[in-house]
Amino acid sequence: MKRSVKNVPKGVWAGLAALLGTQAVCLFLGARKTGRNPWVWGGAGLIQFPLPAIAYFILNRQDRKK
Numbered sequence: 830m831k832r833s834v835k836n837v838p839k840g841v842w843a844g845l846a847a848l849l850g851t852q853a854v855c856l857f858l859g860a861r862k863t864g865r866n867p868w869v870w871g872g873a874g875l876i877q878f879p880l881p882a883i884a885y886f887i888l889n890r891q892d893r894k895k
């Protein structure tokens with residue numbers, strides 16, 4: 830059975846958009862607060878979940894240790 834993108838319910842798309850939007854805003858605000866290229870982190874947060882958030886928090890944690 831072949832599935833198509835057309836068969837995905839609209840609620841799934843809305844949830845995905847909300848998830849990516851929330852991640853992008855959180856990364857943008859966090860990066861702006863620490864001075865770490867907020868537009869880059871916000872844009873990366875819009876593209877994929879959860880790799881940009883994981884990378885940001887790992888890199889941000891390493892800077893705090895120094």
